[in-house]
Amino acid sequence: MARQRLNSGNASEKELPKAKLNRESLQKVAKLLSYISPYKGKFIGGLIFLILSSLTGLAFPGFFGALIDAAQGRQRYSFIPANLTTIGEIALAVLFVQGFVSYFRITWFVQVAEKSLADLRRDTYFRLITLPMNFFANRRVGELNSRISADLSQIQDTLTTTIAEAIRQMIILVGGIILLMVVSIKLTLALLLVLPFLIATAIIFGKFIRKLSRQAQDKLADSNTVVEETLQGIANVKAFVNEAFEAARYDRNLRDVVSLAIKGAKYRGMFGAFIVFCLFGTIFCEIWYGSYLVSIHDHGFTFGKLTTFIVYAAFISAAMGSLPDLYANIQKAVGSSERVLEILGEEGEDVSINEKENEIRQVLHGNLNFEHVVFSYPSRPEITVLKDVSFAASAGQKVAIVGPSGSGKSTMASLILQFYKPQSGRILFDGKPTDSYALTDIRNQVAIVPQDVLLFGGSIAENIAYGKRNASREEIIEAAKRANAHQFISNFPEGYDTMVGERGVKLSGGQRQRVAIARALLKNPAILILDEATSSLDSESERLVQEALEELMKDRTSIIIAHRLSTIREADQIIVLDKGVITESGSHEELIGNQNGLYRHLSQLQFDIG
Numbered sequence: 001m002a003r004q005r006l007n008s009g010n011a012s013e014k015e016l017p018k019a020k021l022n023r024e025s026l027q028k029v030a031k032l033l034s035y036i037s038p039y040k041g042k043f044i045g046g047l048i049f050l051i052l053s054s055l056t057g058l059a060f061p062g063f064f065g066a067l068i069d070a071a072q073g074r075q076r077y078s079f080i081p082a083n084l085t086t087i088g089e090i091a092l093a094v095l096f097v098q099g100f101v102s103y104f105r106i107t108w109f110v111q112v113a114e115k116s117l118a119d120l121r122r123d124t125y126f127r128l129i130t131l132p133m134n135f136f137a138n139r140r141v142g143e144l145n146s147r148i149s150a151d152l153s154q155i156q157d158t159l160t161t162t163i164a165e166a167i168r169q170m171i172i173l174v175g176g177i178i179l180l181m182v183v184s185i186k187l188t189l190a191l192l193l194v195l196p197f198l199i200a201t202a203i204i205f206g207k208f209i210r211k212l213s214r215q216a217q218d219k220l221a222d223s224n225t226v227v228e229e230t231l232q233g234i235a236n237v238k239a240f241v242n243e244a245f246e247a248a249r250y251d252r253n254l255r256d257v258v259s260l261a262i263k264g265a266k267y268r269g270m271f272g273a274f275i276v277f278c279l280f281g282t283i284f285c286e287i288w289y290g291s292y293l294v295s296i297h298d299h300g301f302t303f304g305k306l307t308t309f310i311v312y313a314a315f316i317s318a319a320m321g322s323l324p325d326l327y328a329n330i331q332k333a334v335g336s337s338e339r340v341l342e343i344l345g346e347e348g349e350d351v352s353i354n355e356k357e358n359e360i361r362q363v364l365h366g367n368l369n370f371e372h373v374v375f376s377y378p379s380r381p382e383i384t385v386l387k388d389v390s391f392a393a394s395a396g397q398k399v400a401i402v403g404p405s406g407s408g409k410s411t412m413a414s415l416i417l418q419f420y421k422p423q424s425g426r427i428l429f430d431g432k433p434t435d436s437y438a439l440t441d442i443r444n445q446v447a448i449v450p451q452d453v454l455l456f457g458g459s460i461a462e463n464i465a466y467g468k469r470n471a472s473r474e475e476i477i478e479a480a481k482r483a484n485a486h487q488f489i490s491n492f493p494e495g496y497d498t499m500v501g502e503r504g505v506k507l508s509g510g511q512r513q514r515v516a517i518a519r520a521l522l523k524n525p526a527i528l529i530l531d532e533a534t535s536s537l538d539s540e541s542e543r544l545v546q547e548a549l550e551e552l553m554k555d556r557t558s559i560i561i562a563h564r565l566s567t568i569r570e571a572d573q574i575i576v577l578d579k580g581v582i583t584e585s586g587s588h589e590e591l592i593g594n595q596n597g598l599y600r601h602l603s604q605l606q607f608d609i610g
């Protein structure tokens with residue numbers, strides 16, 4: 001029966017939604033069986049052993065009965081002599097076979113499940129990371145992550161244990177009932193009349209109690225939220241002298257927790273009493289009636305038979321009790337499979353899992369054109385972010401994009417990187433539209449140094465090599481030198497092997513940026529997108545980063561999303577973007593001369609040119 005979490009102290013467990021089991025859902029899920037097929041030999045072997053071990057398990061109540069009858073000088077089965085030693089030896093041999101078979105069925109099932117699940121996890125992960133950006137825009141990454149891992153674990157559990165357990169319990173149930181009938185039809189009928197009713201009541205009761213305890217857990221989680229919120233905003237609580245208010249809020253929540261838990265406890269008590277009275281009562285009645293049959297020598301009914309009967313009855317009660325839970329688990333696994341299949345069925349971007357196939361086939365020289373580009377994010381189609389944007393950057397030029405926050409600068413970067421496609425208009429590389437290139441050709445030759453540099457939790461060397469996976473140590477050091485990063489890296493005791501910590505937390509902002517610049521230098525892109533950091537660095541760090549950027553921008557087309565206008569005076573072209581429209585473009589001198597222009601206005605705000 002279900003393992004129950006019955007008090008408020010247990011962590012609240014989010015139940016995975018169940019799916020209806022019907023032909024359609026099963027057909028869909030059957031697609032996942034292809035993940036088992038490479039290991040089908042072991043899977044079928046496991047199934048055969050599972051059936052064998054369940055059947056041998058059913059022999060034991062027979063041995064118990066035979067032993068007890070043999071002790072009283074009776075022979076229970078014609079094929080087993082009434083000799084305690086012989087019965088013991090046979091039982092030992094069967095036990096040995098059962099142990100042997102169980103070992104293999106468990107290890108084989110686990111092997112099949114682990115290997116096929118790893119394949120499924122790999123495919124799901126690969127599909128996930130090649131899905132277009134729009135997929136992620138509509139979903140919360142944390143939620144996606146936990147959902148997928150919960151779904152895959154559910155499928156794994158089902159493959160490793162639930163299916164085997166369901167088959168085993170079905171064999172025990174059907175086999176047990178047949179064997180019970182052989183022992184005594186009368187007792188079996190009496191049992192089958194009462195048992196399903198009792199078990200159904202126990203299950204429904206159990207579910208009700210679980211619901212109550214889940215409510216108590218949720219309430220407790222609510223009260224924990226109060227603690228979390230107040231501690232995080234403790235300054236606010238104090239400043240508004242709201243300590244008493246918060247304490248009352250917490251107290252109210254706690255009272256609810258206690259009253260729910262107490263209500264749950266009452267039902268638990270009743271449940272316990274019910275189990276003791278009805279289930280044990282039934283067993284007692286069966287034994288009582290069985291003993292009566294033995295006492296009147298009804299059709300040769302012996303104590304041995306009675307023992308066999310009782311143990312089979314216990315077997316089938318356990319089997320009946322476990323089936324609903326197993327069924328619910330299978331329903332959950334079908335639901336999980338459907339959700340995983342949904343992801344597998346999404347159209348991914350054209351990126352190969354084979355690194356060789358992602359190598360550059362068409363070289364870019366760095367000429368970039370936007371022609372009447374109109375774009376709105378698929379998640380927000382009603383807002384047009386870029387409206388008829390056109391500009392041209394020749395190979396090697398520096399083009400700066402400036403404009404107020406939200407004007408669409410980063411969106412232009414996303415479009416260059418092909419994260420999204422414009423609704424109308426075209427983007428051209430070296431005069432050819434994006435469709436004539438492989439997606440990987442473009443992304444392999446465009447690099448971005450983002451505002452917030454995110455490093456992966458490996459070493460500094462690994463993080464730099466992210467720009468070119470096969471880079472040698474010399475190349476990495478050379479790139480770091482050019483990015484003004486060698487100095488600080490060498491000062492760490494472990495140098496290039498220093499671990500940067502999760503998301504690069506162990507490095508300062510300026511250091512992280514220089515690692516990102518080294519990474520981009522290694523990639524050696526034809527087009528560089530520089531999303532200038534908004535947070536300012538101290539002047540020394542700023543100088544080092546600026547120098548590194550100058551080095552990085554040499555000999556390639558650079559698109560600079562600029563927040564500080566001081567850094568782009570030398571740009572070949574400055575594009576001023578306002579609400580998705582290019583309002584001005586030209587050199588710094590040209591734009592500053594435009595008395596009513598936005599650029600002049602922004603410049604005035606930043607440096608007092610009076």
Ligand SMILES: Nc1ncnc2c1ncn2[C@@H]1O[C@H](COP(=O)(O)OP(=O)(O)OP(=O)(O)O)[C@@H](O)[C@H]1O
Pocket residue numbers: 137377379380385403404405406407408409410411412
């Ligand atoms: N993934 C997205 N889905 C929907 N809308 C988005 C998305 N990203 C940005 N936007 C919207 O597009 C508009 C342009 O955003 P964008 O980030 O390009 O501006 P920006 O000029 O780079 O701003 P900032 O200088 O603040 O970085 C904004 O109105 C923003 O709310």
